[in-house]
Amino acid sequence: xxxxxxxxxxxxxxxxxxxxxxxxxxxxxxxxxxxxxxxxxxxxxxxxxxxxxxxxxxxxxxxxxxxxxxxxxxxxxxxxxxxxxxxxxxxxxxxxxxxxxxxxxxxxxxxxxxxxxxxxxxxxxxxxxxxxxxxxxxxxxxxxxxxxxxxxxxxxxxxxxxxxxxxxxxxxxxxxxxxxxxxxxxxxxxxxxxxxxxxxxxxxxxxxxxxxxxxxxxxxxxxxxxxxxxxxxxxxxxxxxxxxxxxxxxxxxxxxxxxxxxxxxxxxxxxxxxxxxxxxxxxxxxxxxxxxxxxxxxxxxxxxxxxxxxxxxxxxxxxxxxxxxxxxxxxxxxxxxxxxxxxxxxxxxxxxxxxxxxxxxxxxxxxxxxxxxxxxxxxxxxxxxxxxxxxxxxxxxxxxxxxxxxxxxxxxxxxxxxxxxxxxxxxxxxxxxxxxxxxxxxxxxxxxxxx
Amino acid sequence: xxxxxxxxxxxxxxxxxxxxxxxxxxxxxxxxxxxxxxxxxxxxxxxxxxxxxxxxxxxxxxxxxxxxxxxxxxxxxxxxxxxxxxxxxxxxxxxxxxxxxxxxxxxxxxxxxxxxxxxxxxxxxxxxxxxxxxxxxxxxxxxxxxxxxxxxxxxxxxxxxxxxxxxxxxxxxxxxxxxxxxxxxxxxxxxxxxxxxxxxxxxxxxxxxxxxxxxxxxxxxxxxxxxxxxxxxxxxxxxxxxxxxxxxxxxxxxxxxxxxxxxxxxxxxxxxxxxxxxxxxxxxxxxxxxxxxxxxxxxxxxxxxxxxxxxxxxxxxxxxxxxxxxxxxxxxxxxxxxxxxxxxxxxxxxxxxxxxxxxxxxxxxxxxxxxxxxxxxxxxxxxxxxxxxxxxxxxxxxxxxxxxxxxxxxxxxxxxxxxxxxxxxxxxxxxxxxxxxxxxxxxxxxxxxxx
Ligand SMILES: Cc1cc2nc3c(=O)[nH]c(=O)nc-3n(C[C@H](O)[C@H](O)[C@H](O)COP(=O)(O)OP(=O)(O)OC[C@H]3O[C@@H](n4cnc5c(N)ncnc54)[C@H](O)[C@@H]3O)c2cc1C
Ligand SMILES: Cc1cc2nc3c(=O)[nH]c(=O)nc-3n(C[C@H](O)[C@H](O)[C@H](O)COP(=O)(O)OP(=O)(O)OC[C@H]3O[C@@H](n4cnc5c(N)ncnc54)[C@H](O)[C@@H]3O)c2cc1C
Numbered sequence: 058x059x060x061x062x063x064x065x066x067x068x069x070x071x072x073x074x075x076x077x078x079x080x081x082x083x084x085x086x087x088x089x090x091x092x093x094x095x096x097x098x099x100x101x102x103x104x105x106x107x108x109x110x111x112x113x114x115x116x117x118x119x120x121x122x123x124x125x126x127x128x129x130x131x132x133x134x135x136x137x138x139x140x141x142x143x144x145x146x147x148x149x150x151x152x153x154x155x156x157x158x159x160x161x162x163x164x165x166x167x168x169x170x171x172x173x174x175x176x177x178x179x180x181x182x183x184x185x186x187x188x189x190x191x192x193x194x195x196x197x198x199x200x201x202x203x204x205x206x207x208x209x210x211x212x213x214x215x216x217x218x219x220x221x222x223x224x225x226x227x228x229x230x231x232x233x234x235x236x237x238x239x240x241x242x243x244x245x246x247x248x249x250x251x252x253x254x255x256x257x258x259x260x261x262x263x264x265x266x267x268x269x270x271x272x273x274x275x276x277x278x279x280x281x282x283x284x285x286x287x288x289x290x291x292x293x294x295x296x297x298x299x300x301x302x303x304x305x306x307x308x309x310x311x312x313x314x315x316x317x318x319x320x321x322x323x324x325x326x327x328x329x330x331x332x333x334x335x336x337x338x339x340x341x342x343x344x345x346x347x348x349x350x351x352x353x354x355x356x357x358x359x360x361x362x363x364x365x366x367x368x369x370x371x372x373x374x375x376x377x378x379x380x381x382x383x384x385x386x387x388x389x390x391x392x393x394x395x396x397x398x399x400x401x402x403x404x405x406x407x408x409x410x411x412x413x414x415x416x417x418x419x420x421x422x423x424x425x426x427x428x429x430x431x432x433x434x435x436x437x438x439x440x441x442x443x444x445x446x447x448x449x450x451x452x453x454x455x456x457x458x459x460x461x462x463x464x465x466x467x468x469x470x471x472x473x474x475x476x477x478x479x480x481x482x483x484x485x486x487x488x489x490x491x492x493x494x495x496x497x498x499x500x501x502x503x504x505x506x507x508x
Numbered sequence: 509x510x511x512x513x514x515x516x517x518x519x520x521x522x523x524x525x526x527x528x529x530x531x532x533x534x535x536x537x538x539x540x541x542x543x544x545x546x547x548x549x550x551x552x553x554x555x556x557x558x559x560x561x562x563x564x565x566x567x568x569x570x571x572x573x574x575x576x577x578x579x580x581x582x583x584x585x586x587x588x589x590x591x592x593x594x595x596x597x598x599x600x601x602x603x604x605x606x607x608x609x610x611x612x613x614x615x616x617x618x619x620x621x622x623x624x625x626x627x628x629x630x631x632x633x634x635x636x637x638x639x640x641x642x643x644x645x646x647x648x649x650x651x652x653x654x655x656x657x658x659x660x661x662x663x664x665x666x667x668x669x670x671x672x673x674x675x676x677x678x679x680x681x682x683x684x685x686x687x688x689x690x691x692x693x694x695x696x697x698x699x700x701x702x703x704x705x706x707x708x709x710x711x712x713x714x715x716x717x718x719x720x721x722x723x724x725x726x727x728x729x730x731x732x733x734x735x736x737x738x739x740x741x742x743x744x745x746x747x748x749x750x751x752x753x754x755x756x757x758x759x760x761x762x763x764x765x766x767x768x769x770x771x772x773x774x775x776x777x778x779x780x781x782x783x784x785x786x787x788x789x790x791x792x793x794x795x796x797x798x799x800x801x802x803x804x805x806x807x808x809x810x811x812x813x814x815x816x817x818x819x820x821x822x823x824x825x826x827x828x829x830x831x832x833x834x835x836x837x838x839x840x841x842x843x844x845x846x847x848x849x850x851x852x853x854x855x856x857x858x859x860x861x862x863x864x865x866x867x868x869x870x871x872x873x874x875x876x877x878x879x880x881x882x883x884x885x886x887x888x889x890x891x892x893x894x895x896x897x898x899x900x901x902x903x904x905x906x907x908x909x910x911x912x913x914x915x916x917x918x919x920x921x922x923x924x925x926x927x928x929x930x931x932x933x934x935x936x937x938x939x940x941x942x943x944x945x946x947x948x949x950x951x952x953x954x955x956x957x958x959x
Pocket of ligand 2: 588650658702
């Protein structure tokens with residue numbers, strides 16, 4: 058961008074946003090990366106406080122031909138919030154209004170509200186907000202909506218988009234739009250579009266009554282194959298557990314090294330929680346899972362009470378820090394495959410890791426066939442190029458087995474070019490046409506999702 | 509259309525489709541109307557048998573500048589399948605391939621498959637397909653997808669779109685597209701777009717395990733107000749009944765006149781069914797509803813066993829024929845309002861009926877606040893113009909109370925012009941842009957949905 062034009066933009070930003078327009082290199086530094094990729098320094102970072110300010114910003118960007126990169130907490134794992142040169146980062150962390158309406162069992166939330174806060178605010182009314190990405194203490198609803206985020210609870214309860222009754226966003230002309238889920242479901246189109254079709258400024262979310270009872274177990278198997286079979290059998294028998302998480306032996310070992318909680322070595326772990334209104338039924342549902350697990354050679358430990366159950370979920374949440382101790386860096390892949398293909402997929406990815414000479418551990422939301430193969434590496438000793446090549450090969454395994462490129466982390470920058478292998482040219486053309494229809498000037502998050 | 513051009517189109521249709529291109533006036537006659545409106549005679553009716561034939565038809569239409577009106581069973585209630593002059597009706601009733609895959613608990617269905625057939629084919633595997641419009645014995649999946657149809661089960665189980673894992677459609681260039689529910693959710697955009705964005709040629713549907721137990725009750729109340737309050741209270745207490753249908757006293761009276769099954773006179777009726785894996789829980793959930801009903805002055809009759817429950821649902825299904833005996837014609841309105849507004853809305857609509865001097869009865873899926881005020885009339889004695897005026901006023905009542913124009917029947921022709929009052933110009937502009945992006949020549953179902 059020509060310097061004089063840039064200066065004009067910066068002057069206007071300063072006038073409009075005052076100290077909420079971050080312009081110094083130091084202030085902008087932390088807005089260059091999300092949880093997986095780093096980008097160049099943006100022209101500016103702006104922290105709007107209302108839908109009207111967001112609209113004004115879009116009009117400014119339009120006038121000057123500057124592009125906008127929306128951003129929540131930057132916990133994304135596909136580079137979606139990473140700026141490009143000359144762009145303005147729109148960080149929504151100051152738009153944090155949240156209103157729970159117990160009467161309609163809904164909440165109105167601005168995009169900067171963190172995921173966990175919704176359930177916290179709903180709890181006094183006996184309600185909760187189910188979508189629970191493992192990042193829920195830091196991730197924002199804006200980011201969740203843009204990625205259509207899932208989480209452990211999503212096998213039973215569904216993903217972010219399933220809880221959106223109404224969406225408000227600023228379009229490419231700076232108009233403020235608001236629509237329910239009607240004919241021509243634009244909210245549904247915006248959800249999961251990773252900030253490339255408009256800037257989300259609010260959503261009416263559906264809340265559910267908090268289940269009264271919970272029960273949990275840990276099952277360990279000789280391998281991932283019998284584990285996946287046990288899960289399929291339990292689901293076929295009618296069990297709909299709230300959470301079903303698995304770890305391969307390498308991942309379980311890393312967690313045990315970290316927590317020293319007595320997890321067995323060399324075993325594939327399955328963590329299961331059932332929930333509901335009736336203690337009996339909750340127990341019985343768990344028994345269905347337990348029986349299938351035992352039939353497939355597992356040893357099963359039931360959590361006695363809330364505290365023991367909490368310890369199990371602590372183990373699951375410890376995966377991230379535990380893996381950080383093995384190698385300083387990691388690429389967190391995210392694929393989804395038909396559950397029946399899971400054992401083969403896990404095996405093929407294991408073999409790929411060995412062939413590349415890189416450490417790969419696997420875990421994920423097994424109910425949905427959502428797998429997170431993580432490549433652990435030390436950039437001082439291992440080639441980053443090889444790591445990305447392996448990530449690409451892992452995505453190919455998913456496609457070969459009838460799966461998809463991303464289970465929940467999105468396409469972003471990281472998987473944009475893989476889209477050419479995942480989507481046929483016809484459909485890709487349609488995606489481009491939608492993008493051009495809603496953002497003809499390409500103002501919103503350019504270079505993401507679409508190759 | 510110039511005669512010579514029309515002749516060219518007809519010749520090509522004959523060559524491509526043989527006797528499946530219906531060209532005579534008599535053969536085309538039944539394709540002029542759906543369950544609520546009649547249109548002019550189309551140029552031709554075509555009955556394709558494969559996606560490739562649909563694609564060829566789109567290319568033909570494109571070449572000749574002829575528009576296409578997709579059609580399922582014609583059971584629609586907003587005029588969506590009604591042809592315009594010179595159009596080709598594409599009737600999907602011969603595309604009826606259906607394959608259930610019990611392993612993945614899914615089914616692949618072509619658009620001409622009737623709704624009821626999916627559950628019938630799934631039943632031997634202990635599975636079912638929840639979306640159940642009251643028209644499910646005749647309506648097709650193509651029509652269900654285009655309208656995003658609901659039904660009595662949708663309070664607990666959700667609507668058609670919630671069961672679509674993958675959608676296949678033919679685009680405006682005759683390309684065959686197929687996409688899962690990923691970033692840029694085009695399937696979600698097509699679902700509910702009433703045939704205006706593409707022609708659906710197939711869908712992968714999610715199936716659920718059949719619930720093992722059911723229980724049902726009939727509660728009758730002094731009026732709609734305490735009935736609606738009882739429902740809200742029951743839902744707030746954690747009950748999620750599978751079905752909750754209500755009838756106002758006029759509707760209940762019509763059903764009793766028709767069936768003579770001993771329904772009380774002058775009372776508002778609530779029919780409730782709970783279902784699930786555990787007989788105890790299913791009973792307990794029903795008890796929650798029963799208790800709230802009694803607290804609001806209802807008398808409650810529990811169905812003893814399947815046969816009595818079936819009789820209750822027969823009463824609900826008898827609404828259509830029962831109303832047909834009161835006046836020869838009716839306009840079936842379809843609005844959705846916040847459940848808390850329902851008593852006031854019902855009262856206002858009652859008053860409107862009186863003011864217009866027309867018979868209005870009301871019933872619907874009360875769990876979702878989905879109301880079907882029906883205007884009954886005799887076109888020989890009552891002004892049809894006045895009937896449509898009243899229908900418009902009813903839609904306005906919904907909008908005034910924070911509701912929407914259509915709960916499940918769609919916008920079609922019937923409510924197209926009401927859209928101007930329901931959707932702000934900004935959002936309407938966005939809808940038009942999407943239409944232009946996916947169908948720039950306006951080939952698909954012109955004149956529907958968008959004013
Ligand atoms: C340890 C860890 C665990 C995780 N676990 C899960 C998990 O279980 N499930 C899961 O789904 N994800 C998970 N994630 C990924 C990530 O947390 C989610 O994608 C989350 O939704 C991102 O939210 P964010 O606020 O950090 O968004 P960001 O990373 O800031 O942005 C994500 C995307 O949203 C866009 N965006 C942000 N705000 C807006 C807005 N207002 N309007 C339009 N676009 C916007 C950005 O442009 C970007 O494309 C995890 C991440 C980490 C680090
Ligand atoms: C007695 C009765 C009860 C009803 N109860 C309910 C109910 O409980 N819930 C409910 O939601 N509806 C109900 N309806 C309305 C109607 O049955 C539904 O809208 C149904 O989904 C229409 O299906 P159809 O096959 O008859 O579609 P049609 O009426 O033929 O067409 C409906 C729309 O779908 C489009 N379409 C059809 N096939 C395709 C295709 N392959 N590709 C693209 N577009 C296509 C048409 O262009 C049109 O816009 C009821 C109707 C009647 C008569």
